[in-house]
Amino acid sequence: MTRDPSAPTTPGASTPATIAQVATAAGVSRATVSRVMNGRATVAPVIAERVRQAVRDLDYTPSTVARSLSLGRTNTVALVVPDLANPMFQQVLRGVTQAAAVDGYRVLVADSAENVDEERLLAIEARMRCDALVLCAPRMPIAQLTELLPRVSPTVVINRDLGALAAPALSIDYASGIKGLMAHLLSLGHTRFLFLGGPGQSASNQERLEGLREVAASHPGITIDTVTCGAAIEDGYAAAEAVLSNGATAVLAFNDLVAVGLLGRLAELEVSVPGRVSVTGFDDIQFARFATPSLTTMSVPQMELGRQAWAQLRELLEGGQPEHAVFFRPRLEVRSSTGPVPDAVGPVPGA
Amino acid sequence: MTRDPSAPTTPGASTPATIAQVATAAGVSRATVSRVMNGRATVAPVIAERVRQAVRDLDYTPSTVARSLSLGRTNTVALVVPDLANPMFQQVLRGVTQAAAVDGYRVLVADSAENVDEERLLAIEARMRCDALVLCAPRMPIAQLTELLPRVSPTVVINRDLGALAAPALSIDYASGIKGLMAHLLSLGHTRFLFLGGPGQSASNQERLEGLREVAASHPGITIDTVTCGAAIEDGYAAAEAVLSNGATAVLAFNDLVAVGLLGRLAELEVSVPGRVSVTGFDDIQFARFATPSLTTMSVPQMELGRQAWAQLRELLEGGQPEHAVFFRPRLEVRSSTGPVPDAVGPVPGA
DNA sequence: TTGTAAGCGTTATCAC
DNA sequence: GTGATAACGCTTACAA
Numbered sequence: 229m230t231r232d233p234s235a236p237t238t239p240g241a242s243t244p245a246t247i248a249q250v251a252t253a254a255g256v257s258r259a260t261v262s263r264v265m266n267g268r269a270t271v272a273p274v275i276a277e278r279v280r281q282a283v284r285d286l287d288y289t290p291s292t293v294a295r296s297l298s299l300g301r302t303n304t305v306a307l308v309v310p311d312l313a314n315p316m317f318q319q320v321l322r323g324v325t326q327a328a329a330v331d332g333y334r335v336l337v338a339d340s341a342e343n344v345d346e347e348r349l350l351a352i353e354a355r356m357r358c359d360a361l362v363l364c365a366p367r368m369p370i371a372q373l374t375e376l377l378p379r380v381s382p383t384v385v386i387n388r389d390l391g392a393l394a395a396p397a398l399s400i401d402y403a404s405g406i407k408g409l410m411a412h413l414l415s416l417g418h419t420r421f422l423f424l425g426g427p428g429q430s431a432s433n434q435e436r437l438e439g440l441r442e443v444a445a446s447h448p449g450i451t452i453d454t455v456t457c458g459a460a461i462e463d464g465y466a467a468a469e470a471v472l473s474n475g476a477t478a479v480l481a482f483n484d485l486v487a488v489g490l491l492g493r494l495a496e497l498e499v500s501v502p503g504r505v506s507v508t509g510f511d512d513i514q515f516a517r518f519a520t521p522s523l524t525t526m527s528v529p530q531m532e533l534g535r536q537a538w539a540q541l542r543e544l545l546e547g548g549q550p551e552h553a554v555f556f557r558p559r560l561e562v563r564s565s566t567g568p569v570p571d572a573v574g575p576v577p578g579a
Numbered sequence: 580m581t582r583d584p585s586a587p588t589t590p591g592a593s594t595p596a597t598i599a600q601v602a603t604a605a606g607v608s609r610a611t612v613s614r615v616m617n618g619r620a621t622v623a624p625v626i627a628e629r630v631r632q633a634v635r636d637l638d639y640t641p642s643t644v645a646r647s648l649s650l651g652r653t654n655t656v657a658l659v660v661p662d663l664a665n666p667m668f669q670q671v672l673r674g675v676t677q678a679a680a681v682d683g684y685r686v687l688v689a690d691s692a693e694n695v696d697e698e699r700l701l702a703i704e705a706r707m708r709c710d711a712l713v714l715c716a717p718r719m720p721i722a723q724l725t726e727l728l729p730r731v732s733p734t735v736v737i738n739r740d741l742g743a744l745a746a747p748a749l750s751i752d753y754a755s756g757i758k759g760l761m762a763h764l765l766s767l768g769h770t771r772f773l774f775l776g777g778p779g780q781s782a783s784n785q786e787r788l789e790g791l792r793e794v795a796a797s798h799p800g801i802t803i804d805t806v807t808c809g810a811a812i813e814d815g816y817a818a819a820e821a822v823l824s825n826g827a828t829a830v831l832a833f834n835d836l837v838a839v840g841l842l843g844r845l846a847e848l849e850v851s852v853p854g855r856v857s858v859t860g861f862d863d864i865q866f867a868r869f870a871t872p873s874l875t876t877m878s879v880p881q882m883e884l885g886r887q888a889w890a891q892l893r894e895l896l897e898g899g900q901p902e903h904a905v906f907f908r909p910r911l912e913v914r915s916s917t918g919p920v921p922d923a924v925g926p927v928p929g930a
Numbered sequence: 931t932t933g934t935a936a937g938c939g940t941t942a943t944c945a946c
Numbered sequence: 947g948t949g950a951t952a953a954c955g956c957t958t959a960c961a962a
Contacts (some may be wrong), residue, residue, distance in 0.1 A: 246954090247955060247957095256933085258933090258955090259933060259958075260952080262958085263932090263958095266957085268681070271931075271932085275931085289703065289707060290956070291707070291956070292708045293955080294648055294938090294954070294956040295955080295956055296938095297642075297644045297938050297940085298937080298938055298957045298958085299956085299957070300938070302644060304687070312676060318663070318669050321688070322663045324960080325688060325689075325954080326692070327687075334687055334705065336655070336685055336686065336687050337674050337686055337687075337688055338680075341677070344934070351874075352640070352738070354685065356640060357653075357685065363874050379638070416657045433894070437945075449955070458873060460867065461869065491871075492868065492873070495871055497958080514664075514812065516869065517843065518842070518843040518872025519869065519870070519873075520842075520843075520870065522843070527881060579943095597939060597940090598940065598941095599939080607948080607949085608948065608950075609939090609950095610948070610949060610950080611942060611947085611948060613940070621947055621948090623947060625947085628947085642938090642939050642940065644938085644939080646939080646941075647940090647954095648938090648939080648941095648954050648955070649940040649941045649942085649953080649954055650940080650941070651954070832950085855962090
């Protein structure tokens, strides 16, 4: 026994009313109370009303935990992200939360604080409390992911290509995105590029690099340098000196956060953008269009990612088949942070 | 009965192992398994090891839901906010999540989507699944809040002054904050002000207005106009025309979001800030210093609010006394969006 | 239409 | 030290 056995029938007690108390108060069985609470058809109107009265009197709300145990279902999804500070994941959270709420599901958030080692346990633990999991684990080694996924099923993985892995995945086509950015910059005449790389382990960073390699291969006249930078505003801010000393006329930041940080520092240094360098971001976070200059970037459907994640989980929870992996192709948003290469004399060969 | 009664002992079955299966496999009672799982002292080492082996074999993880029911504790807190799109609440979420995680608690988020009517039920429902609640309900009428709080106790309320209400509260001293902003602008020589008000119902908006009234009363020579604007970027963006037609030389936006939106539109219109108008925000969101011009604003300890909220809840959960209400006084961050009044001839009387 | 009782997977009390 | 056993609060066959 766990609770204080005294005063189990005190009505106005601070301890929440139980179904048994309501049953007693209404002079019926607990089964009948349950039926009324769940809108089950066949309960005599008179009885039903008596139950409802007792419910009101006692301020009764069914225990979610007890229901969960009995039903084997919590009506909760977990969202595991590497960093809640990133607007990208915040939007995903919003998307999941909104979509799940429509179906009466709540969302539990877990932030691994970029701690790759903890991520596995965190996911398992979070999944325990929930019916399903949305997992963003861009740096988790594929082997570990392979081992993990069956344990946390049903799960949908966001933001990384799973290959043949047995879980639904929603990904962004980062390679295609970065190529779109390059095409835009090439059309402006740029030939010297600098990529401010994100966390090296991250899957999406690898995809961006792959995209850049392809562009480099097909455009012999250009140079694409890479420096490791990071994924946060501060990283972009700190990268300004590296950018200036590099001599590139176009900088591709890992994401919008990095781009905004860079823009901020360049403004302080009174370096003209795009007069002296063009800058691009990635993600199209809410602030991208309000940065100065407004940021040219690749738009990623962040909330939609969250919504779709829930849609797929819902499907799985209802016993449906896992969907095929979905790739979102980012869309180029040309704004004011990119412009013609300084002293441009014409289009670059092969652009 | 709810589950399929067949194959209750199949080890590798897809259905998670239960404590009973582990007990059987280890040849002990469930009580012993429980003791081992919870690190209870007295279990013979040999037996303990046998149990642990069975746990590994069966991939056993104790059911969180069952534990919760038995213990009467979920190790989860709920956070209810009006709008997850607001960076302010995102930071509060981060703060709560981080602090709670340290104590082994998870966070459930619920976004009322600015729907004041739903907020009450949402809070009750969220509280049901959790041990405690962090409530941000800036627009909920005080009467409703009074009725609600006892039902969702323990709860800490964020971002509004509760007066004598029986719940711990963590608030920002908005009146003092807006006065600080005014003092700064007055010192720059401004005399014509425009306040872009937030949602009228919002408690924090009322406090700002009160602060402005006090300043107006003590500075006869100035005028402070007010227009209702909103709390989102788009609202600030849309307010640019109203700002320009008003003729004020200093604009106090409801929050940073509004200020950033306004700044964005003013830049498009090629209106110099602070050359023609000075603009201030409120909150000091992450992007404030990266806006162009960087935003003068009142800094609010957003994550700290979340951390403290958890600290107080933790205290309450451990049976402690409710803390006194805490007020955070915002700190002025002078950046580049404010400057001397155009054609300033000297300080304003009484500044 | 309503009640009885078993079961969901734990923990904790109390004998042995 | 270890094992029965009774909770925790709910849902749902099945019986009446």
